[in-house]
Amino acid sequence: MTELLDLLPEDGIVLGAAAKDWRELTETVGELLVDADVAEPSYTGAMIRNVETNGPYLVIAPGLALLHARPEEGARAPGLVLVTPRTPIEFGHSTNDPVRVALGLTAVDATGHLDLLGAIGAIFTHPDAVDRIAAARTSGELRDVVAHLTEEN
Amino acid sequence: MNEKLLVVCGTGMGSSMILKMMVDQVVGAQKLPFDVSSDLASGARSSGADVIVAGLDLAPTLTNVPATVIGIKNILDKAEIASALEEYLASKNDGED
Numbered sequence: 001m002t003e004l005l006d007l008l009p010e011d012g013i014v015l016g017a018a019a020k021d022w023r024e025l026t027e028t029v030g031e032l033l034v035d036a037d038v039a040e041p042s043y044t045g046a047m048i049r050n051v052e053t054n055g056p057y058l059v060i061a062p063g064l065a066l067l068h069a070r071p072e073e074g075a076r077a078p079g080l081v082l083v084t085p086r087t088p089i090e091f092g093h094s095t096n097d098p099v100r101v102a103l104g105l106t107a108v109d110a111t112g113h114l115d116l117l118g119a120i121g122a123i124f125t126h127p128d129a130v131d132r133i134a135a136a137r138t139s140g141e142l143r144d145v146v147a148h149l150t151e152e153n
Numbered sequence: 154m155n156e157k158l159l160v161v162c163g164t165g166m167g168s169s170m171i172l173k174m175m176v177d178q179v180v181g182a183q184k185l186p187f188d189v190s191s192d193l194a195s196g197a198r199s200s201g202a203d204v205i206v207a208g209l210d211l212a213p214t215l216t217n218v219p220a221t222v223i224g225i226k227n228i229l230d231k232a233e234i235a236s237a238l239e240e241y242l243a244s245k246n247d248g249e250d
Contacts, residue, residue, distance in 0.1 A: 054163030056196070057211040058172065061227040068167040093210055095226045117171050117225045125175075125229045 004145050005078075009036050012081035015137050017085075020092045022056075022099070023048055029067050029083050029104035038079025038106045046073035047104075056091035059099055063130035065091060066120070068105040075106035077115040080120075082142075084134050100134035123149050129133040156245075157209055158203035158238075159220075161211070165193035168208055172228040176206060177236045182216040185242065206234075 019025035030044025046069030051058060059072045074079030081104040097142055103120060107113035108123075123129055126149050136142035160176055161168035173191040180187050187204075197205050197218045204221045223237050227229030 015214050022194075050163055055210050055214070057163060057208040058168065059210060060168045061229045064229075066167055066171070068164060069168065095209060102214050105167055110166065113166070114170065117167075118174060121171050121229060125231065129232075 003150055004123050005142055005143055005148075005150070007080050007116055007119055008082055009079075010139070012036050012079075013142060014081075014083045015136055015138070015142065016086045017083050018061060019085045019089060020087075023101055024050065025065075025083065025085050025099070026067055029081060029102055032081040032083065033079055033104050034071070034119030035102045036079055036081060038075065038077045040074035040076065043069055043106065046070070051091065056093040056097075059091050059093040059096040061097045061124060061130070063088070063098070063100045063134065064096070064124055065099045066105060067102055068107070071106075071108045075108050077106065077108040078116060079116050080104065082133075084136070096132050101130050104127040126152065155186045155188045155204040156242075157201060157243070158189045158204050158206060159197060159200045160189065160191040160206045161194040162191075163194055163211065163243060165196075169193075172208070172225065172234075174208060175228060175231055176238075180240065182186065183235060183239075185238055187238070206237075212220070219220050220222055228231050 017028045026047050033039035047067045050069050083142045088100050090097045132145045160169050160173040166171045169191045202220050206223045209224040212222050215222045
């Protein structure tokens with residue numbers, strides 16, 4: 001199975017982002033996806049609308065948000081980025097707030113991103129993955145944490 | 154005969170697929186009697202599924218669905234998924250002749 005570290009582009013990681021609410025956090029994630037050439041700028045608005053329409057179900061585990069929209073809303077290629085906000089962000093989820101790690105995901109069809117999802121699942125099934133990743137201050141620290149979590153599988 | 158289990162989310166390609174992977178792993182490891190598929194939440198009503206599994210905050214939006222709806226708080230927590238599925242199976246067996 002492909003490793004999370006291989007799937008995150010070097011520029012696709014922002015730690016300690018200065019977002020003051022969930023919209024700003026989603027905008028930061030969206031910018032990274034655009035910079036990584038996996039999404040059009042329109043995808044950011046689509047991710048925000050997904051939360052507005054469907055609610056904060058995207059906070060899929062305590063502290064972890066999986067921000068995404070549908071492929072036809074501006075995805076260009078399967079992609080993954082990771083943002084940790086400087087202060088934890090409320091999305092309004094009944095049990096899993098506040099968010100300390102936000103993943104951004106793009107897919108263009110039903111299956112091309114399954115590797116990404118598998119890698120996400122394998123890392124974040126560890127109960128302390130969010131804590132350890134949220135505490136990383138540098139990209140090097142993050143990579144160490146993810147490498148350790150991967151070994152623990 | 155296997156229960157039809159449908160995993161749903163708002164977009165049909167993000168959390169529902171992760172949840173489906175986790176459900177597949179739990180069903181496979183414990184040999185639970187489910188056939189598992191995934192779809193958009195809007196496909197739930199007409200799916201013919203016996204049980205629908207979704208993230209906890211999406212579950213209340215699945216109204217008028219002729220199936221048992223199970224909300225999962227942490228879709229990456231296999232223990233939570235396993236115990237929710239086992240509880241469902243136990244309650245079905247109670248109702249059987």
